[in-house]
Amino acid sequence: MKKIFGIMLLMMLVLSMSAIADTTIKEKKLPAFVVAIAEDAPASDSVLGTNIAVELKKAGYGDLPVSTFKLFKDVQRGGLDGRVILVLYKGEAKIIVGSDLESSGILFATDLATILKYYSVDVGQIMLSKETSSDLISLFEEGHVEDVIITKETVKCVFEDSSEKQECYLDEQNEIGCSGEETCTVESIGVKGTKQVWKSTCGGYAYTVLDGDNEYAEFDCGISIPEKIDLVIKELEFVRKSDKLATIEFDVVNAGLADVKGSFAMAVYINGELTTHTAYHGYDNELDAGESMHRSLSNYYWLNNGEYEITVVVDRFEGGEKDNPVFDGFYDNMVKESNEANNKATISVNNKIVHHTFDxxxxxxxxxxxxxxxxxxxxxxxxxxxxxxxxxxxxxxxxxxxxxxxxxxxxxxxxxxxxxxxxxxxxxxxxxxxxxxxxxxxxxxxxxxxxxxxxxxxxxxxxxxxxxxxxxxxxxxxxxxxxxxxxxxxxxxxxxxxxxxxxxxxxxxTIFPVEDSVEIEILNIPEPTLYPTTPGEVSPSLPVTATCNNGCLLEDTCLPFGTRLVDNEVAKYCAITKELVEQQAKEAQCQNNYECSTNQCNDGACGSLSEELEETRGMLKQVMNWLSGWFN
Incomplete structure (x- = not known):
């Protein structure tokens, strides 16, 4: 019963995480991630999993996606590759990193291990899926050892011929890095022998190998980047959400040859009129050459039946975080100066309101x-x-x-x-x-x-x-x-x-019929007699004896193993020794329910189901009351 409270607590806290915002933390990339919980998980495992989810959000990884929490059997069925798996079992934890995402996965797993250590849970060595048994329970058996070496080193990024501040970061997960005008240093951690790819804001790539020895990542920043980039609007679509709500969906693509980092602005025109309330402007956006980002502009509550021509335009603008291009005519200039069709797109929409039916x-x-x-x-x-x-x-x-x-x-x-x-x-x-x-x-x-x-x-x-x-x-x-x-x-x-x-x-x-059924013939074979007989002769009767081979004999009655009864005001049960044995008190060691006076054996000890139910309901009530405060 305590496991149900634990998982319920997990559910409620995960749902409430969307209400907890920490805008001071830079958002980090969350790899494919799963928390594996045993089918017989105690409450402590579920609470630990919930705490980890909250700490990951505080660390900048955001809300966990749908289906993050899974049972052991579901994780084992899906395999261990392609994701980071946190395995929880009776207060212990293991971290498995899929072999196809070692570099970025190890960085996330290291943060995960640090959080677990804060909760006094030592995960030991981070494991790789290709060297790990798919039987998750076996990971916690005594003597289980994984031969994986995690190492760290310092990488010094050098920006040659740079006249301004640059950034150096891992290609797979660009929030891990450093910044400086001429040089900067960053600590890298992962599986020994892993090849790492580094990038800089001035362009180019550098390569290092995790071996524990400090290394250099050098970049030639003398290469000039053209000021005008080729931003393209693609996949423009009008999407109806409800009777009075729609969104405009589109992709912004960097079709140029150079990477770009800066501020982009997107303007939406309905039948030729600028709709400033739906305009978007973003700061410190980053688009590699050929990369795209998806945007969804919403809040079209004013739409009615009719035909509309929707145009979306995109361009860069120079300005700081406090400069809103809406108020300085920037959007008007975007359209007037846009003589090329590549940075704008237009669609025609025949909008029809559809009333929902109850189904x-x-x-x-x-x-x-x-x-x-x-x-x-x-x-x-x-x-x-x-x-x-x-x-x-x-x-x-x-x-x-x-x-x-x-x-x-x-x-x-x-x-x-x-x-x-x-x-x-x-x-x-x-x-x-x-x-x-x-x-x-x-x-x-x-x-x-x-x-x-x-x-x-x-x-x-x-x-x-x-x-x-x-x-x-x-x-x-x-x-x-x-x-x-x-x-x-x-x-x-x-x-x-x-x-x-x-x-x-x-x-x-989920049950499908078998196409070819096989008919099984049941033969009626007479049971053999215990004594040899000749045709017409009747087998003699068996002697009546007071025996009991599969239970305890009590006054010529054979009681099956596990039978409970009160004998001379003492609660007893029929043990496999074929003897009536007194039931054990609460907290005594046990294997079966009938061995306990409470008739309840939990995790090898006699317990009281009614007491556990009362405790669980009380704890659940407190948590429910706490959770309701988030939504009032």
Whole structure:
């Protein structure tokens, strides 16, 4: 039960991270990253994973993407390459770096190891996927050793013939570097023997090898870079988001031969008129030769039915952070001086307003109000870990929904016991009727009947995404026969943009029929007698003896192993020694539930399920109250 509290805490804190902003930290590049949590994870593992996510955001890596937190089995199924994996298991941690992203991955993994050390968790040696067992549990077995050497060295960048301040940085992850007029130094760390590629703002490349010896990276800064660069607008598109909201999407491409760093401005014209409120100007943008950046200009609330001609223009401008080109006529000059077609693009749009219908084609709009999630994501009080991770994924996918105002805030998660009437609000309920009381209500089960009927709603391999409409409120059921089936339905909902969800219900079946069935003939073979007989002769009866081969004998009755009973006011059980043994007290060592007087054996020790449930509910309540403060 404590593991459920831990993972719920993880979910709620991850969702709240979008409300925590630290604008003083320079944003860093987050590689493909996964936090692996064991199926039997204790609360401490989940809390540690949550703390790491918060610290990574503080360090400049931003919010974690959807599906960062996974169970061991899901990570092992997907392989270890192509990502950095933080493996948590009973207070210990290991870091695995995919072999195809060693340089950038090691830099991130080093930050990760530093954060873990702050929480008194020593990860030991950072491991590479090509030298690591895919059995994650085995990484924590005694004697497990990985032969990987991490080294660091100082690189001195030299800017020859430079008359101004330059920057030197790693090509793979350009926030790792230094700056100076003639020289600067930077500390590099990674797997010994790794080749590293360095770049500078004056152009060119330099190469070093991580071997522990300090090295030089030299650049010729005497090469002149043309002032006029070739910025191009491509992939201009008008995208409708809702009845009164649209965005203009496009790519800005550096089609020149030189890298460029500076300030860019983009102006949008509707039917020939400048719309300054949608203009974009950015500072310290950087585009390598041939590189592109995607831009999305939103807040077109004033659009009505009709035809529009949309033009987007891009150019550079000279000015500091406080100089806004909107107020000095810069945008007008951009269009007047733009005689070439390469730095502007025009499209024609016939805008038609479409009113939404109440069905799955309009998910998640049915749960969005004024740019915010309007409802609750609900899991059962005793939900399995996979249900909670499914809820995490759904919540994070909603954070990425473009409402025209940036990321939306996702409301507080709720336990099923905290929802008195699911029909009076918008609800996304994760889990079947056996694990989630709200799902049971939506499926028509009354509280008294739910225990007996919960498994009757699905056949093996079946799952569903089902929408309900009650008094104008939307209730969405994400459930299946078992944990894996619910997880499958949740993944379909998370990736709603890629699937055609329509109508009020979409059903899935993960069990496929076998094409060729083999008929098996069952032979009726008579059991042999214990005594030899001749035809017509009846086998003699077996002698009656008071024996018990598979249990404990009590007054001519054979009790199966594990049977519990009270003998002379003493609680006992039938042990494998074929003897009645007294049940053990709380905290005593055990292997099976029946060995304990509390009838509960957890992690090799007798415990009390009722006490753990009470403790967990109390902790959950405190966290829920804390989380609600983020969204009020």
């Amino acid at each position: 799955l084609t309009n998910y998640p709009e049915l749960f969005i109000k004024n740019g915010k999630f309007n409802g609750y994501i609900v899991v059962g009080d005793n939900a399995p870990a996979s249900d909670v991770i499914s809820a995490i994924d759904i919540a994070q996918s909603l954070q990425l929904y473009d409402a025209g105002e940036g990321q939306i805030d996702v409301g507080a998660a709720k336990l099923a016991s905290e929802i008195s009437d699911p029909y009076a609000m918008n609800v996304i309920s994760v889990g079947n009727a056996c694990t989630n009381a709200v799902s049971a209500r939506l499926l028509g089960d009354k509280k008294i009947e739910a225990i007996n009927r919960c498994s009757q709603h699905f056949q093996k391999g079946e799952s569903t995404i089902r929408l309900f409409n009650n008094n104008g409120n939307a209730q969405l059921l994400v459930a299946g026969y078992g944990e894996a089936d619910t997880r499958y339905a949740a993944k379909m909902l998370v990736n709603y943009k890629e699937y055609d969800l329509e109508g009020m219900e979409v059903e899935f079946n």
